[in-house]
Structures are given as C-alpha cells and as structure tokens.
Amino acid sequence: MSLMHGEHAHGSGHDHEHGHEHGHGHSPYLEHHFETLGQQFESDKLGMWLFLATEILLFGGLFCAYSVYRGNHPEIFVYAHQYLNKMWGGINTVVLLLSSFTIAWSVRATQLGQRSLQIGLLVITLLCAFGFLGIKYVEYSEKWKHGLLPGKHYQPHVGSHGEEHAAGAEAGADHAAAATSAGGEHTAAATTDAAAADSTLSVTAGDHHASTDPAIADSAASAVAAVPAADPNDPLAIDPSKIAPAAAPPAGLAREVRQHEGEHGVMMEEPKNVQTFFAVYFVMTGLHGVHVVAGIIAIFVILIYSMRGLYKPEWFTPVDMVALYWHIVDLIWIFLFPLLYLIH
Amino acid sequence: MASTGMRVGSGATDAPVGYAENNFLNHTKGFASWIWTLDHKRIGVMYMWSIILFFFAGGLFATMLRTELWTPKDDIVGPDLYNQLFTYHGAVMVFLVILPGIPAALANFVLPIMLGAKDVAFPKLNLASYWLFVVGALLALSSLVQGGLDTGWTFYTPYSTSTNTAVVPVVTAAFILGFANIFTGLNFIVTIHKLRPPGMGWFNMPLFLWGIYATGIIQVLATPVLGITLLLLIIERVFHVGIFDPALGGDPVLFQHFFWFYSHPAVYIMILPAMAVISEMVPTFSRKPIFGYRFIAYSSIAIALFGFLVWGHHMFVAGQSALMNMIMSALTYSVSIPSAVKVFNWLATMWKGSIQYRTPMIWVLGFIWIFAIGGLTGLFLGSLGTDVHLHETYFVVAHFHYTMMGSTFLAFFGGVFYWWPKMFGRMYDEKWGTIGALIVNIGFNATFIPQFIMGSHGSPRRYAHYLPEYQPFHQASTVGTYIMLVGFIICGWVLISSLYRGRKAPANPWGASTLEWQCTSPPPYNNFDEPPIVPEDEPYHYDHLEWDPELGGYIDKRREGSPAPGAAVEAAH
Ligand SMILES: [Cu+2]
Numbered sequence: 001m002s003l004m005h006g007e008h009a010h011g012s013g014h015d016h017e018h019g020h021e022h023g024h025g026h027s028p029y030l031e032h033h034f035e036t037l038g039q040q041f042e043s044d045k046l047g048m049w050l051f052l053a054t055e056i057l058l059f060g061g062l063f064c065a066y067s068v069y070r071g072n073h074p075e076i077f078v079y080a081h082q083y084l085n086k087m088w089g090g091i092n093t094v095v096l097l098l099s100s101f102t103i104a105w106s107v108r109a110t111q112l113g114q115r116s117l118q119i120g121l122l123v124i125t126l127l128c129a130f131g132f133l134g135i136k137y138v139e140y141s142e143k144w145k146h147g148l149l150p151g152k153h154y155q156p157h158v159g160s161h162g163e164e165h166a167a168g169a170e171a172g173a174d175h176a177a178a179a180t181s182a183g184g185e186h187t188a189a190a191t192t193d194a195a196a197a198d199s200t201l202s203v204t205a206g207d208h209h210a211s212t213d214p215a216i217a218d219s220a221a222s223a224v225a226a227v228p229a230a231d232p233n234d235p236l237a238i239d240p241s242k243i244a245p246a247a248a249p250p251a252g253l254a255r256e257v258r259q260h261e262g263e264h265g266v267m268m269e270e271p272k273n274v275q276t277f278f279a280v281y282f283v284m285t286g287l288h289g290v291h292v293v294a295g296i297i298a299i300f301v302i303l304i305y306s307m308r309g310l311y312k313p314e315w316f317t318p319v320d321m322v323a324l325y326w327h328i329v330d331l332i333w334i335f336l337f338p339l340l341y342l343i344h
Numbered sequence: 345m346a347s348t349g350m351r352v353g354s355g356a357t358d359a360p361v362g363y364a365e366n367n368f369l370n371h372t373k374g375f376a377s378w379i380w381t382l383d384h385k386r387i388g389v390m391y392m393w394s395i396i397l398f399f400f401a402g403g404l405f406a407t408m409l410r411t412e413l414w415t416p417k418d419d420i421v422g423p424d425l426y427n428q429l430f431t432y433h434g435a436v437m438v439f440l441v442i443l444p445g446i447p448a449a450l451a452n453f454v455l456p457i458m459l460g461a462k463d464v465a466f467p468k469l470n471l472a473s474y475w476l477f478v479v480g481a482l483l484a485l486s487s488l489v490q491g492g493l494d495t496g497w498t499f500y501t502p503y504s505t506s507t508n509t510a511v512v513p514v515v516t517a518a519f520i521l522g523f524a525n526i527f528t529g530l531n532f533i534v535t536i537h538k539l540r541p542p543g544m545g546w547f548n549m550p551l552f553l554w555g556i557y558a559t560g561i562i563q564v565l566a567t568p569v570l571g572i573t574l575l576l577l578i579i580e581r582v583f584h585v586g587i588f589d590p591a592l593g594g595d596p597v598l599f600q601h602f603f604w605f606y607s608h609p610a611v612y613i614m615i616l617p618a619m620a621v622i623s624e625m626v627p628t629f630s631r632k633p634i635f636g637y638r639f640i641a642y643s644s645i646a647i648a649l650f651g652f653l654v655w656g657h658h659m660f661v662a663g664q665s666a667l668m669n670m671i672m673s674a675l676t677y678s679v680s681i682p683s684a685v686k687v688f689n690w691l692a693t694m695w696k697g698s699i700q701y702r703t704p705m706i707w708v709l710g711f712i713w714i715f716a717i718g719g720l721t722g723l724f725l726g727s728l729g730t731d732v733h734l735h736e737t738y739f740v741v742a743h744f745h746y747t748m749m750g751s752t753f754l755a756f757f758g759g760v761f762y763w764w765p766k767m768f769g770r771m772y773d774e775k776w777g778t779i780g781a782l783i784v785n786i787g788f789n790a791t792f793i794p795q796f797i798m799g800s801h802g803s804p805r806r807y808a809h810y811l812p813e814y815q816p817f818h819q820a821s822t823v824g825t826y827i828m829l830v831g832f833i834i835c836g837w838v839l840i841s842s843l844y845r846g847r848k849a850p851a852n853p854w855g856a857s858t859l860e861w862q863c864t865s866p867p868p869y870n871n872f873d874e875p876p877i878v879p880e881d882e883p884y885h886y887d888h889l890e891w892d893p894e895l896g897g898y899i900d901k902r903r904e905g906s907p908a909p910g911a912a913v914e915a916a917h
Contacts, residue, residue, distance in 0.1 A: 058568040
C-alpha cells in the first residue's frame with residue numbers, strides 16, 4: 001500500500017506539504033511519519049524535555065516529603081545528617097559534574113564528526129558513573145554496618161572500631177531535661193564528652209537500645225493519637241525557632257571535633273524519630289541511584305552504537321537525548337547533596 | 345490511482361464512494377500484525393476493545409454491589425467481599441477504563457488524522473503504552489487470586505500498609521498504568537506541537553485537540569507524583585521505612601496530599617477529553633459553527649492549570665488547617681468557571697441550530713444534563729460547611745459518578761458511536777442506537793439521584809449494611825443499575841451487529857468538517873490517499889458540505905464534483 005501511495009503521489013503531481021512523498025529526505029534516519037529530519041529532531045527533543053519534566057515531578061514528590069519532615073522536625077535532620085560523610089558526598093558531586101561535562105563535550109564531538117574523541121568522552125562519563133556508584137556503595141555499607149537505616153530497621157549501634165555513634169546512653173542522665181529544650185551548653189557538653197568518649201568510653205549496644213527504643217515507642221504513641229506534627233497544639237511539637245540555635249553545634253568546637261572524628265564524631269542528644277531522616281535519605285538517594293544505573297545502561301548503548309559509527313553530524317539524536325537525561329540525573333544530585341549533607 | 349482502482353475493481357458494488365475496501369484494518373493480516381503494529385489506528389482500536397472489556401468487568405462488580413445492597417443485611421456477599429468488590433469496581437473503572445478511555449482509545453485513533461499526519465510523533469512509545477496497559481491490567485487483576493484488595497481505590501495509609509490483602513500487586517499495577525498514561529499524553533503533546541500541517545495554527549485546530557492537549561499536560565505533570573506516591577507506598581509496605589507510618593514517625597496525611605495532588609488533576613484527565621469529544625459533536629449535529637471557539641479552547645487549559653491547585657478539598661476533615669481549607673475551597677469554586685464556560689458555549693451553539701438527533705447527539709444531550717448535575721453538586725462538596733455534613737456519604741458517591749462515570753463514559757460512548765463509521769466503515773442501526781443511549785441515560789439517573797438524596801440524609805458510603813430507612817433509595821438505585829445494564833447491552837449489540845450487517849459507511853456520514861472525515865472510511869494505512877484540505881479558519885463551518893441521500897453521507901463541494909477522497913486522484917489522471 002505505502003508503495004502505491006508513493007507512486008501516485010509522484011505520478012499525480014500533487015504538491016502538498018502533507019502528501020505522501022517518500023521522496024524527500026532520503027536520509028535513512030528519517031522515520032516514515034516525519035517530513036524532514038529537522039521536524040523529527042525537534043519532536044524527539046520536545047518529547048525528551050517532557051520526559052525530563054516527569055522526572056522532576058517524580059523527584060518533586062520526594063523533595064516535598066523532605067520539606068514536610070524537615071519543616072516539622074528540623075532537629076531530626078540536624079542531628080542525623082552528621083552521620084553522612086561530607087567528603088564522599090562532595091567527591092561524588094565533583095565526579096557527577098565532571099561526567100556531565102564530558103557527556104556534553106561528547107555531544108559536541110558528535111556534531112563535529114570527531115568520533116574517537118566522542119567515544120573517549122563517553123568512556124570517561126561511564127567511568128565517572130561507576131565511580132559515583134562505587135562511592136555510594138561505600139557510603140551505604142557504612143550506614144548498613146552501623147544500623148543507620150530507615151523506619152523499623154533503624155538500630156544504631158557501636159561500630160567495629162569501637163566508636164560510639166549515638167550518645168543516647170551517655171546523655172541519658174539528663175535526658176528528661178534535654179528532651180524539652182536541648183540547651184547549647186548541653187550540646188557542647190555532649191560534644192566534648194564525645195571527643196573524650198572516643199578513646200575511653202564504650203557503650204554496649206544493649207545499653208543503647210534500652211535508651212532509644214522507648215523513645216521510638218513513645219513517639220509512635222503520640223503520633224497515632226494526633227495528626228503528627230501538623231497539629232500546632234501538640235504538646236510534643238517543638239518550636240522550630242528554639243531548635244536552630246540549640247541543635248546546631250557551637251561554632252568552632254563541634255567543627256573541630258567533626259574534623260577529628262569524620263562523620264561519626266559529634267555527640268548530641270538524639271531526638272525522636274531519627275529513622276525518618278534515614279527513610280528520606282535512602283529513598284531519595286536510592287531513587288537517584290536507580291536513575292544513575294539507567295543512565296549507565298543508556299550511555300553504554302550509545303557507546304556501542306557510536307563505535308559502530310551510527311551517529312553522524314547530520315543525525316545524533318540519541319547522544320543528545322542521553323546527555324540531556326544525564327544532566328538531569330546530575331542536577332538532581334546537585335540538589336540532594338546540600339539538602340542531605342550540608343545542613344545547619 | 346492503484347488503490348482507487350482496486351477499490352472499484354473489487355466488485356463491492358454496494359460500497360458507497362468514500363468507503364475503502366483496502367484499509368488499515370486489512371492492510372496486513374494476522375495476530376502478530378496487530379500486536380506489533382505501530383499504526384496509531386490499530387493501537388487505538390486495541391485500546392478501545394480492551395477498555396470496553398474492562399468496563400464490563402467493572403460494571404459486573406458494580407452490579408454485584410448494587411445487588412448486595414437490595415436489603416440492609418447480607419444478600420449475596422458478606423462485608424469483607426463487599427469491601428473487595430467496591431475496591432475492584434473503583435480501581436478497574438478508574439485505572440483501566442476512565443483514565444485511558446478517551447485519550448488512549450479515541451484520541452489515539454483520531455488525533456493524527458485530525459492533523460493530517462501519518463502517525464503520532466512516537467509510534468513505538470504508543471505501542472509500549474498499550475502493552476504497559478495490558479501488563480498493568482493483568483497484574484492488577486492477578487491480585488484477585490492473591491488475596492484480593494480491600495483498601496478502596498485510594499489506597500489510603502495506614503490501612504493500606506497494614507491490611508493483609510494484596511496491596512503491592514495492585515499498587516505496582518497502578519504505577520505501570522501511570523507510565524502508559526504518561527506515554528500517551530507525552531506523545532499527544534509532541535504530535536500536536538510538531539506534526540500540525542502547515543497552515544493549521546493553534547486556533548485552526550479542532551477543539552478536540554485542545555482538550556487532548558490540556559489532558560496531556562495533566563498526564564505528564566501529575567502522573568509522576570502518583571508514581572512516586574505509589575512507589576513510596578510499596579517501599580513502606582515492603583521495607584517499613586516509616587514515611588507514611590505513624591508508628592515510625594511518618595505522616596499518613598502526607599499520603600493523602602500526594603495522592604490527591606495527582607488524583608484531583610486526574611479527574612480532569614477524565615473529564616477534559618470528554619468535553620473535547622462533546623465539543624466536536626455539538627457543532628456537527630447542530631450544523632452550526634461552534635460558539636466561542638477561543639473560550640472553549642482556553643477553558644481547557646484553564647481547567648488543566650486550576651486543577652493542580654485544589655487537591656486539598658479532599659481533606660477538609662482530615663486535619664488540614666482552617667486557612668488551607670478556605671484557600672482550597674475558594675480555588676475549587678474557581679474551577680467551576682471554565683467548566684461552566686464550556687457548557688454555556690455548547691448550549692449557545694445548539695441554540696437556533698438545526699439539531700439532528702442522531703445516536704451520538706443523544707449521548708451529547710445526556711452528557712450535558714449529567715455533567716451539569718455533577719458539576720453543580722460539586723459545589724456543595726467544595727463548600728466547607730456543607731462538606732462536613734456530606735463527606736463520606738452517598739452524596740459524594742453520586743457526585744463523582746455523575747462527573748467521572750456519567751460524564752466521561754457517556755462522552756466516551758458518544759465518541760465511539762460518532763467515530764465508529766470511520767473506524768470500522770460500518771453504519772449501525774440508528775433506531776436501536778438511540779434507544780440504547782436513552783435507556784442508559786434513564787438508568788444512570790435512576791441509579792444516582794436516589795444516592796444524592798440518601799447521602800444528604802446522612803447515609804455513609806462503603807458499608808455492606810445500612811439502616812432500614814434507606815432501603816427505598818437503595819432499591820431505586822439498584823433498579824436503575826439494571827436498567828443501565830440493559831441499555832449498555834443494547835448499545836454493545838448495536839455496535840457488534842453493525843460489523844456484520846451494517847451498511848458500509850461513506851467518508852463523511854455526519855457532515856463533520858474536521859480532517860478525519862476527509863479520508864476514507866475506514867482510513868487507509870497512511871491515513872490519506874490524497875492530501876486533506878486544511879481549513880484556514882476554525883474548522884466548524886459546514887457550508888461546503890452537502891447531504892447526498894444516495895450516498896447516505898455528505899459530499900465536499902470544494903472538491904469540484906469529486907464526491908469523496910480518492911476520486912480526485914482519478915480526476916487528476
Ligand atoms: Cu478533587
């Protein structure tokens with residue numbers, strides 16, 4: 001049938017924009033329902049941008065959840081973010097930025113017909129992506145090892161090096177006072193203790209559970225009884241204005257300590273529901289990680305086709321699309337990193 | 345030339361001019377040629393049959409529910425099974441019928457042809473959408489043998505994270521179906537942007553395309569939020585991360601916010617395409633240009649945008665702050681403005697028109713009546729004071745059935761009857777088609793008007809048992825359901841029998857002026873044997889179309905004596 005259309009479109013001499021000429025655009029890259037390569041490219045690009053919009057909204061839900069929980073319970077985020085390793089997060093940010101640069105350059109190289117350069121840049125991009133995942137693996141296994149996990153799996157405990165990660169038991173004596181208003185002095189004290197504790201103080205995991213579990217159960221009961229945190233009359237709700245100065249460690253001291261101790265150094269009164277932070281952390285970075293894996297597959301595919309010489313300066317749509325996708329993966333991380341790692 | 349010759353030479357003497365013996369339906373043959381097709385028309389047809397099938401499944405669940413409610417006590421099922429029935433009824437109707445209904449089935453078929461294009465922008469994505477739909481549907485229905493589901497179609501936490509029924513398969517299915525929806529919407533947006541023929545500006549487009557475009561915006565922007573919500577629900581259930589679980593510090597109301605941030609716009613995914621179909625049929629059967637083209641076009645976009653800002657009206661009694669309630673209530677009222685604009689424009693189009701009561705027009709009239717009731721009763725629910733009284737009653741059930749089921753499905757069926765001759769090249773029995781449409785309309789109103797009344801009397805929804813004082817209303821409602829069932833069976837029979845006994849359709853049986861009526865019935869594989877004439881104005885002018893009683897359809901006088909597509913090619917030789 002389609003052949004016949006072609007024949008009679010030419011034969012009858014109809015010269016309409018939307019005829020069925022298969023004649024023009026002899027390019028093998030042109031699909032049958034497009035008129036020109038330009039139209040096809042424009043369509044592909046618009047489609048890709050719409051897809052990226054869906055990605056932003058997909059993550060938008062998570063950013064929204066993040067805002068709600070952080071807005072309602074800033075103390076959880078300030079406390080728990082210290083368990084994230086800023087150095088690894090920072091390195092990963094640099095790695096992703098570099099990969100964004102190399103893939104953008106590889107698009108340019110395709111446009112200019114520089115095939116071996118393009119292939120080389122794609123390989124570097126892939127290496128960066130694997131590097132990112134490798135670092136992520138290191139970070140995840142650290143959390144796993146120390147029981148810093150979401151929801152009911154949250155069971156922080158003493159690490160294999162004898163470090164104490166949550167100072168719950170140590171601070172247990174003045175727990176009652178601290179629960180309502182964690183004073184700056186207290187934080188300072190806890191931090192200082194912690195610095196000493198590293199070598200001298202070792203609390204068993206069993207002790208630690210004893211101090212945290214009732215807190216969780218307690219909060220659960222209150223959360224069921226009232227709409228959690230949305231209720232301004234909730235006696236347990238904490239006034240955010242009081243939190244910021246108290247929860248932020250005193251300048252100088254804490255920073256120094258953290259430098260000493262790496263990610264596990266700072267000892268503070270552990271607030272309730274710390275597991276919420278790790279739920280947000282793992283879901284956000286996990287979903288981002290899934291996108292990185294998808295990106296690796298996509299980059300790998302275009303790498304194979306590039307080596308076969310499929311992409312030409314006249315047509316390189318897949319390279320462009322994968323690069324756009326990779327940029328959005330990068331961009332999401334650019335937001336995740338400060339929101340999760342760099343909280344004050 | 346060749347194809348025209350084959351048409352004449354095939355000996356089909358009873359076929360009117362404009363009917364194509366060789367068309368997209370028999371262009372290639374065999375099962376594989378259908379399931380791997382990239383042709384938007386075939387994908388649309390496959391979607392349509394699947395959706396009609398699921399509609400009857402969902403209708404079966406509804407009939408069982410209504411039968412159970414004949415008396416206040418257990419009749420045919422117990423409370424647990426009742427909970428599962430209303431869950432499956434809602435989930436099947438929403439996710440498998442109404443959401444994909446008009447866009448994926450009707451628009452898929454007709455949208456590229458309306459643009460004079462050969463296909464949608466991404467044919468493979470289109471096929472992927474259909475197969476995701478099938479996979480999602482099968483996964484959802486497989487939960488029936490995995491313990492069923494009793495959460496209601498809204499999957500509210502914390503019940504959905506604690507019930508023992510098969511939440512994960514159904515939620516995963518809804519997630520997959522969301523992708524099918526996104527692919528459809530994305531495809532249509534790009535097609536409308538990039539595949540319009542030269543000469544067709546935005547305001548020369550059929551209003552159907554405006555409606556589908558607005559729907560596409562919602563599908564693309566709202567569905568991902570449902571996606572992440574359902575994903576979080578799955579993660580919550582499988583890993584107990586505590587995002588929505590209050591026992592672990594999570595917030596179940598956050599689930600409601602997320603869910604309705606999608607699901608309120610989703611009701612516009614349901615109703616905007618319905619309005620789009622109606623906007624095509626009203627001028628065609630009134631033989632009069634549409635009144636207020638730009639108002640209808642812009643109101644579609646306005647509904648799409650406003651629709652994102654009103655989700656909180658589902659949580660007036662869920663602990664939302666008073667300020668938030670007031671804002672959401674006010675915004676909800678504002679959505680009724682563009683909706684009313686459309687209704688007034690349709691009525692103004694019909695005013696002093698020469699209305700033809702063909703079968704599709706019966707559905708249109710039913711739609712306008714039902715949509716008006718559905719829309720106006722929505723105001724009672726959008727108003728804070730009355731909503732406190734009416735929420736979780738049968739009033740809500742009746743309201744959303746008037747808007748979601750009544751309006752959308754009437755428009756869907758109207759559209760099926762409208763484009764049926766184009767899809768399959770057969771005319772159906774007008775008399776029985778009209779009777780079927782009327783019976784459905786009577787049954788629908790008989791089913792749901794009693795629910796408005798008992799809802800306003802305080803009868804709560806979602807219970808298998810009820811107080812005896814509500815029995816007359818329930819019985820009237822159940823009788824209405826059976827009337828509706830009879831009506832739909834008649835409609836189905838009218839359509840199916842037309843495939844075997846129906847008169848072959850000419851190119852333009854209704855005298856409509858959009859481009860899809862310029863190609864043959866059914867369309868050829870490439871949609872147009874010869875280029876369509878693109879209007880330089882709004883498409884709803886009918887002066888060039890003339891009824892030909894011998895043909896049983898309309899001829900296009902612009903084609904200078906050639907009565908229908910195909911013939912012009914002959915003349916050129
Ligand atoms: Cu709503």
